[in-house]
Amino acid sequence: MRDLVYTGFMSLDGVVDSPGGGPTEEHRSGGWVFKDLEFVPEAWSLKGEELADTTALMFGRRSYEAFAPVWPGSEDHAAYKDLPKYVGLVERVDWQRFRVTAAGRSLTKHLALQLPAEAESEEADSAAPQDARPSLPEAVIAQLRQHGNVGTDSREFEEAVGRAFAFLGFQAEHLGGSGRTDVLAIAQLAAKDQYRIIVDAKSSGNGQVAESSVKFDALRDHKHKHKADHVVVVGPEFAPRLKNWAVENEAILLRIEELATLLDRHWRNPMPLTELRDAFSRIDAFSDDLDERYQTLERRSLLMRRIIDLASQEALDEDPADDGYISVENIIYALRKEFTPRPSRQEVDELIAFLSSPVVAALESTKGRHKLIDSPRNLALRLVGLGGTIATD
Incomplete structure (x- = not known):
């Protein structure tokens, strides 16, 4: 278990806003920590001890923008310069709700508060398959x-x-x-x-x-x-x-x-x-051209997924119509309303050829009919393994 520590300034009557003040902070008591409190070295030493144990800093957007110009020339904040700083981890949806941003999700991946019990044994198992796919962006x-x-x-x-x-x-x-x-x-x-x-x-x-x-x-x-x-x-x-x-x-x-x-x-x-x-x-139409190309790739991936789904359903049917085989015509008919335009014969044939190849070994094809010969999970693992053989740093 790891410790997540929050420290802040609060007056005896409950004021927490704007302790340091600043040009962007409009609270009526802005800067009250410096203006209204007697300096007590023993109390402020806590901040130094806290910083010594700190490995990263988390800020709201306005706080970061207020502090960032100060650090480079401040000897009191020298230790802040080299610490990783995380900003914009959440964003407001409405007055009462917030949602985690991509930056927030990224941080949570590196800040697990409790490691699962099996983590140690998993790390020790060097034979366990590794996901060679590049990490999330x-x-x-x-x-x-x-x-x-x-x-x-x-x-x-x-x-x-x-x-x-x-x-x-x-x-x-x-x-x-x-x-x-x-x-x-x-x-x-x-x-x-x-x-x-x-x-x-x-x-x-x-x-x-x-x-x-x-x-x-x-x-x-x-x-x-x-x-x-x-x-x-x-x-x-x-x-x-x-x-x-x-x-x-x-x-x-x-x-x-x-x-x-x-x-x-x-x-x-x-x-x-x-x-x-x-x-x-395509300088004048770069974004639109790129979007069209990715739509084509995304359509192909979704179509492959649905072909596997249909082949799996046919193979596992308690009363299969054709010994678990399915034809290209039946695939196109089943998916005719899921895709616009409907899948072409060429699109389906290209994906079936890929899935039927000896390297992928997902489908068995004979006389224009196709049957699933492995579980979708094994297929996913096989493709990850293939990626691992060619992955580079």
């Missing part, structure tokens, strides 16, 4: 949102953008510095298919990248210097006129939330780098 998404909306964490934001492009399958290198792009992303493919992207990361404390912050002349120089094929600028939001200027200068403006959605969809249905290349070539 929530940690990267949380970092993008945290550092991209502050304006003072430019390097942290650049590194988070680099990790995002690495998650998409690129060889991503954080460069930064004068005369260089922030991130260079390379699609490591055959010579004729390989392409390079320069990525400019723009954080903003007010939530919008200003017109003057994007230097298109510098981006052209970086593109030439790094022999890049595409230019991408990542930021929270962009000033309206930047969108037209970006198209004129052959650059893609990618909002943080768009990148977060891209990472989430890519984790569920990874898009080949060659298709991403084609999407990046």
